[in-house]
Amino acid sequence: MLLTTLLLSTGPLLARAFTPRGATHLPRQDTGVIEPTTLYTFNVGTGAINCTNTGGLVSKSPTNGGNDTTTLITFTYPPESAGKSCTLQFFLAGPDVTLDGTGQIDVFSSLAPAPGCTDTWPPGNGRNIQLGRWNVETSEYATWDCYLTEPTTCAAPGTVEAYEYVGVGDYDLVQWGDASSAPFGVETWISYS
Ligand SMILES: *[C@@H]1O[C@H](CO)[C@@H](O)[C@H](O)[C@H]1NC(C)=O
Numbered sequence: 001m002l003l004t005t006l007l008l009s010t011g012p013l014l015a016r017a018f019t020p021r022g023a024t025h026l027p028r029q030d031t032g033v034i035e036p037t038t039l040y041t042f043n044v045g046t047g048a049i050n051c052t053n054t055g056g057l058v059s060k061s062p063t064n065g066g067n068d069t070t071t072l073i074t075f076t077y078p079p080e081s082a083g084k085s086c087t088l089q090f091f092l093a094g095p096d097v098t099l100d101g102t103g104q105i106d107v108f109s110s111l112a113p114a115p116g117c118t119d120t121w122p123p124g125n126g127r128n129i130q131l132g133r134w135n136v137e138t139s140e141y142a143t144w145d146c147y148l149t150e151p152t153t154c155a156a157p158g159t160v161e162a163y164e165y166v167g168v169g170d171y172d173l174v175q176w177g178d179a180s181s182a183p184f185g186v187e188t189w190i191s192y193s
């Protein structure tokens with residue numbers, strides 16, 4: 001009887017604790033995860049691609065001498081996601097993260113995957129079209145403001161998609177490291193189900 005009462009009373013509490021506020025699409029138990037294939041940072045002022053980065057960085061500031069930073073990221077679709085519904089997700093978590101300013105990320109498609117380290121242009125970021133805008137919070141799923149608010153059909157297996165995560169507003173800072181307590185051990189991923 002006591003056990004039943006405990007279970008009944010802790011159940012909803014646990015459920016509340018693990019339900020991210022405002023999340024539109026929660027990973028389910030049968031959800032697969034596509035982790036990033038590559039993740040580099042890009043200096044918008046110099047064209048440099050940093051491939052010895054230890055995590056992601058999205059920063060904009062009027063006082064950084066034009067050295068705004070974006071994150072260039074690729075995902076490769078596996079055979080398992082064929083025909084399923086895919087959702088791009090972001091969850092800022094862990095001891096090594098920073099969130100300041102507008103706390104938003106614009107997601108753009110890139111014309112081509114970033115090839116790796118370079119000190120300047122080419123190839124640059126190859127920014128293409130805007131896919132959506134996230135509102136980032138710490139230890140919560142980022143919520144979509146626009147465009148990618150619903151899951152889309154996953155691309156064919158082997159497809160490499162390249163995205164650029166870009167700051168919003170005059171001052172924006174979203175930084176994350178390697179080690180994280182995000183749900184799947186990475187801050188950003190594509191989930192499929
Ligand atoms: C690359 O980024 C890391 C931080 O992740 C930084 O410590 C390092 O100095 C950067 N390298 C270059 C060449 O800018």
Ligand SMILES: *[C@@H]1O[C@H](CO)[C@@H](O)[C@H](O)[C@H]1NC(C)=O
Pocket residue numbers: 045046063064065066067
């Ligand atoms: C911006 O980057 C350039 C080139 O790396 C550097 O010379 C300059 O000092 C940077 N500006 C600031 C304000 O950090």
